[in-house]
Amino acid sequence: MLVPSLFLLVCELLTSSQGLDNGLALTPPMGWLSWLRFGCNTDCEKKPTECISENLIKRTADVMASEGYLEAGYQYVTIDDCWPEKSRDDDGRLVADKNRFPNGMKELSRYVHSKGLKFGIYEDYGNLTCGGYPGVMGHELIDVASFAVWEVDYVKLDGCYAEDMDTGYPLFGKLLNYTHRPILYSCSWPAYQNSPNYTAIAESCNIWRNYGDIQNNWQSVVNIMNWFGEHQDDFAHIAGPGNFNDPDMLVIGNSGLTVDQARVQMAVWSVLAAPLIMSVDLSTIKQEFKEILLNKDVIAVNQDPLGKQGLRVYNEDDIQIWIRELSNNSRALAFVNLRTNETEVLYTHEKIKLPTQDYIVKDLYGEENDTILGSTEDFKVKINATGVKFYKFIPKADEVDPICENEIK
Ligand SMILES: *[C@@H]1O[C@H](CO)[C@@H](O)[C@H](O)[C@H]1NC(C)=O
Ligand SMILES: *[C@@H]1O[C@H](CO)[C@@H](O)[C@H](O)[C@H]1NC(C)=O
Ligand SMILES: *[C@@H]1O[C@H](CO)[C@@H](O)[C@H](O)[C@H]1NC(C)=O
Ligand SMILES: *[C@@H]1O[C@H](CO)[C@@H](O)[C@H](O)[C@H]1NC(C)=O
Ligand SMILES: *[C@@H]1O[C@H](CO)[C@@H](O)[C@H](O)[C@H]1NC(C)=O
Ligand SMILES: *[C@@H]1O[C@H](CO)[C@@H](O)[C@H](O)[C@H]1NC(C)=O
Ligand SMILES: *[C@@H]1O[C@H](CO)[C@@H](O)[C@H](O)[C@H]1NC(C)=O
Numbered sequence: 001m002l003v004p005s006l007f008l009l010v011c012e013l014l015t016s017s018q019g020l021d022n023g024l025a026l027t028p029p030m031g032w033l034s035w036l037r038f039g040c041n042t043d044c045e046k047k048p049t050e051c052i053s054e055n056l057i058k059r060t061a062d063v064m065a066s067e068g069y070l071e072a073g074y075q076y077v078t079i080d081d082c083w084p085e086k087s088r089d090d091d092g093r094l095v096a097d098k099n100r101f102p103n104g105m106k107e108l109s110r111y112v113h114s115k116g117l118k119f120g121i122y123e124d125y126g127n128l129t130c131g132g133y134p135g136v137m138g139h140e141l142i143d144v145a146s147f148a149v150w151e152v153d154y155v156k157l158d159g160c161y162a163e164d165m166d167t168g169y170p171l172f173g174k175l176l177n178y179t180h181r182p183i184l185y186s187c188s189w190p191a192y193q194n195s196p197n198y199t200a201i202a203e204s205c206n207i208w209r210n211y212g213d214i215q216n217n218w219q220s221v222v223n224i225m226n227w228f229g230e231h232q233d234d235f236a237h238i239a240g241p242g243n244f245n246d247p248d249m250l251v252i253g254n255s256g257l258t259v260d261q262a263r264v265q266m267a268v269w270s271v272l273a274a275p276l277i278m279s280v281d282l283s284t285i286k287q288e289f290k291e292i293l294l295n296k297d298v299i300a301v302n303q304d305p306l307g308k309q310g311l312r313v314y315n316e317d318d319i320q321i322w323i324r325e326l327s328n329n330s331r332a333l334a335f336v337n338l339r340t341n342e343t344e345v346l347y348t349h350e351k352i353k354l355p356t357q358d359y360i361v362k363d364l365y366g367e368e369n370d371t372i373l374g375s376t377e378d379f380k381v382k383i384n385a386t387g388v389k390f391y392k393f394i395p396k397a398d399e400v401d402p403i404c405e406n407e408i409k
Contacts, residue, residue, distance in 0.1 A: 365389075
């Protein structure tokens with residue numbers, strides 16, 4: 001019955017024009033993914049604490065639940081590539097690697113759920129995954145059925161060795177929907193195309209990777225920021241509750257970024273309404289990076305309920321300004337210094353494209369006291385080398401004057 005049902009699905013796709021509305025990702029998803037930090041390490045004998053295995057996932061889930069990550073909003077624990085056996089079983093089903101996942105995916109999923117977290121898994125809409133493991137092509141129904149049985153909450157579907165993504169990704173999304181299980185759908189579809197149709201992508205996917213893989217270094221973070229700034233008109237307006245652009249994982253906590261650079265990534269990803277997906281060994285992460293990942297005020301910008309993606313509004317001489325509109329007429333402003341020396345700059349309201357009014361200015365990394373910025377005043381910012389100053393601008397008129405409030409009482 002596999003062929004006729006797939007055929008019916010394709011017909012249904014051709015006649016439907018609804019957007020994806022599965023109740024998930026109303027704000028950008030937050031979680032952890034194995035890839036950037038642990039890659040395709042399958043050698044548990046040589047590197048027992050670094051291989052893709054149930055031990056790694058359980059250890060990560062334990063730390064996320066006990067050390068404040070879940071409380072801060074990081075909910076999804078997702079296994080990237082290289083988890084299955086190289087061949088399917090006699091019934092055509094995917095099987096988790098028997099040495100590295102001796103208790104199987106269903107047990108692992110139960111473990112993750114028992115910690116109050118959600119469970120994610122990787123597959124690929126091709127014959128093979130990027131790492132050479134079995135892909136879903138030709139096995140879509142049976143793989144989606146396995147994910148439902150395993151109580152998967154998040155599927156990252158990659159695009160190596162895939163053909164005809166414009167049909168395949170929507171089809172797979174329909175199959176996920178037919179499980180009746182809410183499964184967040186992360187698509188790599190646009191990252192493999194030259195001029196993606198973002199309207200069509202948002203109709204099928206909760207989040208989607210627009211661009212190449214992030215690497216463990218500052219230059220890679222800057223390249224992705226610049227690409228998102230240059231192409232923002234193509235896709236920023238598509239983002240909103242339920243659907244978000246994905247500039248890829250947070251590098252924060254690994255060897256590749258300094259504390260200042262890590263603050264830049266966290267700030268700009270929050271302005272971009274990007275999924276906040278960590279990829280780091282949470283059992284050994286240093287305190288100063290953990291603080292960045294757990295910064296409540298910055299996370300609140302990322303999770304703002306309007307779900308509007310911010311824009312790069314200024315980019316000159318290695319200084320960039322990124323602005324995101326937030327609820328209650330507030331704005332988040334990230335002043336990024338790409339230079340290798342500390343820099344002090346003066347901005348007018350016009351240059352930072354702000355409505356002319358008085359603002360209360362809050363430093364989201366908490367190093368400066370709140371200040372009032374008058375509507376005719378210039379704004380002076382001192383930014384560390386390869387660093388950021390990240391502020392929330394709150395219209396002063398909208399704030400209740402504490403003195404008046406007292407008088408009313
Ligand atoms: C399936 O799609 C329908 C229509 O978009 C939506 O209302 C429903 O929430 C979806 N269900 C799941 C489980 O994804
Ligand atoms: C996938 O495998 C099938 C059957 O071997 C083959 O016909 C098809 O061309 C392959 N597709 C890709 C993208 O390699
Ligand atoms: C993009 O997708 C939308 C929605 O599926 C469709 O209406 C539109 O025609 C497509 N645009 C192009 C250029 O193919
Ligand atoms: C700037 O650098 C100084 C010294 O390295 C550091 O103490 C401070 O936290 C940094 N400030 C920001 C906003 O990153
Ligand atoms: C907006 O303001 C209202 C009233 O002060 C407050 O209850 C609400 O939490 C604010 N929303 C956000 C997202 O800050
Ligand atoms: C930083 O370097 C730039 C040139 O890259 C220079 O114009 C600027 O004056 C320097 N700033 C400081 C504070 O040294
Ligand atoms: C913040 O305000 C307090 C109290 O007025 C003051 O002692 C402190 O130096 C200020 N901090 C900064 C960074 O300006």
